[in-house]
Amino acid sequence: MGRYVARRLLQMIPVFLGTTFLIFFMVYSLPGDPVLGLFGDKGADPATLAAKRHELGLDLPIWQQYWNYMTNIILHFDFGTQIRNGRPVTEVLGDAFPITMQLAALAFAFELTFGIGLGIIAGLKAGRLADNAVLIFTLLIMSIPVFVLGFIIKMVFAFQLGWIEPNVSTEQNWDELIAPAIVLGGLSLAYVARLTRTSMAENLRADYMRTAVAKGLPRRRVIGVHLMRNSMIPVVTFLGTDIGALMGGAVVTEGIFNIKGVGGVIYESITRREGSTLVGLVTILVIVYLVTSLLIDLLYAVLDPRIRYA
Amino acid sequence: MPDVTKTAAPADEAVDTPSVVAAAAPQQEKARSLWGDAWHDLRRNPYFIVSSVLIFFLLLIAALPGLFTSASPTAGDLVHHYVGKPELGKIGSEGWLGYDIQGRSVYARLIHGTRASIIVGVAVTAIVTVVGSIMGMISGYFGGVIDAVLSRITDIFFGIPFLLGAMVVLQSFTDRTILVVVFALAFLGWTQITRVMRGAVITVKQADYVQAAKALGAGTTRILFRHILPNAMAPVIVVATIALGGYISAEATLSYLGLGLASPTVSWGVDISAGVQAIRTSQHILLYPSIMVSITVLAFIMLGEAVRNALDPKLR
Amino acid sequence: MSTIDKTATVPAPRGGDHTGPLLEVRDLHVEFHTRDGVAKAVNGVNYSVNAGETLAVLGESGSGKSVTAQAIMGILDMPPGKIPQGEILFRGQDMLKMSNEERRKIRGRKIAMIFQDALSSLNPVLSVGYQLGEMFRVHQGLSKKDATARAIELMDRVKIPAAKARVSDYPHQFSGGMRQRIMIAMALALEPDLIIADEPTTALDVTVQAQVMDLLAELQQEFNMGLILITHDLGVVADVADKIAVMYAGRIVEQAPVHELYKRPAHPYTRGLLDSIPRLDQKGQELYAIKGLPPNLLKIPSGCAFNPRCPKATDLCHTEVPPLVPVTEQDGTELPGRKSACHFWKETIHG
Numbered sequence: 001m002g003r004y005v006a007r008r009l010l011q012m013i014p015v016f017l018g019t020t021f022l023i024f025f026m027v028y029s030l031p032g033d034p035v036l037g038l039f040g041d042k043g044a045d046p047a048t049l050a051a052k053r054h055e056l057g058l059d060l061p062i063w064q065q066y067w068n069y070m071t072n073i074i075l076h077f078d079f080g081t082q083i084r085n086g087r088p089v090t091e092v093l094g095d096a097f098p099i100t101m102q103l104a105a106l107a108f109a110f111e112l113t114f115g116i117g118l119g120i121i122a123g124l125k126a127g128r129l130a131d132n133a134v135l136i137f138t139l140l141i142m143s144i145p146v147f148v149l150g151f152i153i154k155m156v157f158a159f160q161l162g163w164i165e166p167n168v169s170t171e172q173n174w175d176e177l178i179a180p181a182i183v184l185g186g187l188s189l190a191y192v193a194r195l196t197r198t199s200m201a202e203n204l205r206a207d208y209m210r211t212a213v214a215k216g217l218p219r220r221r222v223i224g225v226h227l228m229r230n231s232m233i234p235v236v237t238f239l240g241t242d243i244g245a246l247m248g249g250a251v252v253t254e255g256i257f258n259i260k261g262v263g264g265v266i267y268e269s270i271t272r273r274e275g276s277t278l279v280g281l282v283t284i285l286v287i288v289y290l291v292t293s294l295l296i297d298l299l300y301a302v303l304d305p306r307i308r309y310a
Numbered sequence: 311m312p313d314v315t316k317t318a319a320p321a322d323e324a325v326d327t328p329s330v331v332a333a334a335a336p337q338q339e340k341a342r343s344l345w346g347d348a349w350h351d352l353r354r355n356p357y358f359i360v361s362s363v364l365i366f367f368l369l370l371i372a373a374l375p376g377l378f379t380s381a382s383p384t385a386g387d388l389v390h391h392y393v394g395k396p397e398l399g400k401i402g403s404e405g406w407l408g409y410d411i412q413g414r415s416v417y418a419r420l421i422h423g424t425r426a427s428i429i430v431g432v433a434v435t436a437i438v439t440v441v442g443s444i445m446g447m448i449s450g451y452f453g454g455v456i457d458a459v460l461s462r463i464t465d466i467f468f469g470i471p472f473l474l475g476a477m478v479v480l481q482s483f484t485d486r487t488i489l490v491v492v493f494a495l496a497f498l499g500w501t502q503i504t505r506v507m508r509g510a511v512i513t514v515k516q517a518d519y520v521q522a523a524k525a526l527g528a529g530t531t532r533i534l535f536r537h538i539l540p541n542a543m544a545p546v547i548v549v550a551t552i553a554l555g556g557y558i559s560a561e562a563t564l565s566y567l568g569l570g571l572a573s574p575t576v577s578w579g580v581d582i583s584a585g586v587q588a589i590r591t592s593q594h595i596l597l598y599p600s601i602m603v604s605i606t607v608l609a610f611i612m613l614g615e616a617v618r619n620a621l622d623p624k625l626r
Numbered sequence: 627m628s629t630i631d632k633t634a635t636v637p638a639p640r641g642g643d644h645t646g647p648l649l650e651v652r653d654l655h656v657e658f659h660t661r662d663g664v665a666k667a668v669n670g671v672n673y674s675v676n677a678g679e680t681l682a683v684l685g686e687s688g689s690g691k692s693v694t695a696q697a698i699m700g701i702l703d704m705p706p707g708k709i710p711q712g713e714i715l716f717r718g719q720d721m722l723k724m725s726n727e728e729r730r731k732i733r734g735r736k737i738a739m740i741f742q743d744a745l746s747s748l749n750p751v752l753s754v755g756y757q758l759g760e761m762f763r764v765h766q767g768l769s770k771k772d773a774t775a776r777a778i779e780l781m782d783r784v785k786i787p788a789a790k791a792r793v794s795d796y797p798h799q800f801s802g803g804m805r806q807r808i809m810i811a812m813a814l815a816l817e818p819d820l821i822i823a824d825e826p827t828t829a830l831d832v833t834v835q836a837q838v839m840d841l842l843a844e845l846q847q848e849f850n851m852g853l854i855l856i857t858h859d860l861g862v863v864a865d866v867a868d869k870i871a872v873m874y875a876g877r878i879v880e881q882a883p884v885h886e887l888y889k890r891p892a893h894p895y896t897r898g899l900l901d902s903i904p905r906l907d908q909k910g911q912e913l914y915a916i917k918g919l920p921p922n923l924l925k926i927p928s929g930c931a932f933n934p935r936c937p938k939a940t941d942l943c944h945t946e947v948p949p950l951v952p953v954t955e956q957d958g959t960e961l962p963g964r965k966s967a968c969h970f971w972k973e974t975i976h977g
Contacts, residue, residue, distance in 0.1 A: 011462065014462050014466075015462055015465040015466055015469060016469075018462065018463070018465075018466035018469075019465075019466045019467075019469035019470055022466055022467070022470060023470055023475070023478070026475070026478045026479065026482075027478060029482070135615070139608060139611055139612055139615065140604075140608065142555075142607070142608075142611050143555060143559070143604050143605075143607035143608035143611055144600075144604045144607075145559045145562050145563050145566070145600065145603055145604065145607070146563060147562075147563055147566045147582075147600075148600040148603070148604060151596070151600075155593075206746065207741065207743060207746040207747040208746065208747055208748055208749040208750070210701050210741070210747070211739075211741060211747045211748065211749070211812075212749070213700075213701050213733070214699050214701050214733055214734065214738070214739045214741075215733065215734040215738075215760065215761060215764075215812065216730050216731065216732070216733035216734030216735055216764070216765060217730075217734075217760065217764050218730065218764065221760075221764065225752075226749050226752070229749070229751045229752065230749070230750070230751055233751075244471075245471065248471030248473075248474055249471060249473060251473060251474070251477075251567065252473075252563060252566065252567070255567075266474055266477070267477075267567065270474075270477050270478055270481050270569075271481065273481075278478070282470060282471075282474065285471060286469045286470075289469055290469070303751065304750070304751055305750070305751060305753075305796040305798075306750055306751075306796070306798050
């Protein structure tokens, strides 16, 4: 087990460097000049621009810029500063992450409970009315783009019914985040429900299920212990990789409900070409992604003893 | 214990008899293949029928928009500017879904915008399926160092959130044509197919018939294309069909964010991003293209689900 | 319902006071509704087992032998399975008329089953100790700790070495033979009255088969259990069974005490099965094989289902379904327990 973790950690290093370099390369090879943008329409003389670029290290070759950036992060936890207003990126991200994490956590709880719940109902009633109802519901959720779903929910619950505020306040109240969390987690919920359903329907036919019935176990034990333990394995994998995706995928949802979180930072830093902010943010998301997938792999050992770690 | 009858063969000699006794499965009138079986199932699946009809119409609209409307999607008459209330009842008339900011018929723009969305979806899917399948096949079949390197490369691209990556790529183009949007989506999209194909190939590789082909001295290319690919294709086709819907949805979402296709291209995405500007006054400009996107995505996802069910007998 | 019977209407006393056979299957029919039509898997099967007795049910795959067993256990997939007709009497009570809860209480406690493929039949993600102990926890309300202690005892009983150390291992960590012993232990856990073993040794190595079979026979004698042994392996049958029922296309075609059947089969199908056993004294000769394939259950041939493959088939065999009739000696003396469903059983047994 220890060796396995060590090997996985070693494998994570090239992925971490590769992903961060890729996003760095993508961001810094963007045409358009953040420094030029700094001076607005009036522009500035070439000498000032060059000096500013030199100050920001933007005149160095890209791999060197990357090297400087990464060493600063790793050695000094310094993600750089925003070009526009000189705020440290750590501060910007520190402001943005808590609310997004809160939103993602709520969305995650939502997809976990309702996704698995619907999946179980459908899986146990495979081929019957409830199964088809869940199928149609999940297909609809999957086919409505997030921004449409967001607008529908906002229209209905905020403007028509007046149950929720159209915009989330800055106070980070949990109840205000319910509607955005439903929008954010909706798609994943549908996936979790499908996956649970598929996995259960498949395992229902397994030989060991027949054995469990032949042992004279009560139905709730046959389902609750024998079926669930086996069926949850693929679902857990999906849920694990989804935590990071929820945080990175909040651009649209946060925009609709006017939440000042990571999504807003992503949008702003892309349109304003704030490279260091964007790369810093992706760096954190990549770390979240890598750590959760490692944890999921280790959780596998608990769920499925057949998997050996060599 | 009952005593052993002498006329019977000793136990250890008789153990192999089942091969004679129980060799054959019940007769089948017609030989059935996985695909033949799947087709038999599909034809009776209401989801398949509904989705194929929808897709047929969408493709028809995309190919021949002139059949469905004579109004121009680009020429607007400002007399109609912002007419928020659709004249329902006169289905088929140019203005039955209202007009947009520039007085253009929403209906005509929907019809003419179909092509862009379908092209984006189909083109991205085609590219990622080819690239992803090749990567996944090489990775899964050869294993070892090649697999390790390719898997890490896949991980690298997979690590960047899809929408975020596409936004960065699109931001760097001032002229966002269909080609650019296709590139942006395919750039990060191939990893999904690669993973699916790799898994499928690893499973199929261990099958007896592949081992038998190897033992008979079949070459690598032959094994890959004659034996492995046809049997590993099923999950890829399912994932690709569902992903096609996802790409159309992603294009619309990027447009909504102002980073998708741009005028003068006529597309649902362009209308969606225009609709966002006018959301307070006339929701119909956003509503109708969103409905079209949803229906299109739904059609492809339904098709994918139906195919998945047909190909995987375990799910029945 | 065609069979009206006193034992079915008058509730028989539970437990040991019942005098008839332990288990009696009467005119059982099972069909599967598939998309290609109705597959008639079992078409009027009758058999019975007494305490301490071993009934071997012999037949090819698709003969309905496993389906009958699943119907007895109540583990048929319904739908697509359906039991349109028949009775399954356990100690005189028709199990098909019982509530689900009543049947559940019989399963595992009174009637237990051993499956063919122990690897897939044991839950891969639960330890064997848990799966064995579950029997005691559910049926006897034992604590987890006591149940584990009983599980270790059981594993000792079926001769699994180092039971205590291996109780928390998972099924995939055992060899095939050991896994099948675990299946047997699980079936024996509550000392049931009847065990149904569905091809218990088919998936095992030849060397292990005999060991597992001996163990099963030994434990059966010890607890005086009834045993239904489902197999297609004539060799296994010869060693342990008391009587044999040969099934073909969902019907019993011949019934006989074990050595009688080997000596003098009364059905061409049984004869064919016996002739296809390789024998040392016929070394060098070509091995006999029954021609043709087992019947398609969607389209069972008219008349005797075996007629397309039977070397002695006549026109009568194509039109009339032969009933299962008692077999007698040439002089008319009864042969107890012998029955055959062949129009020409006389020619077959005495010819």
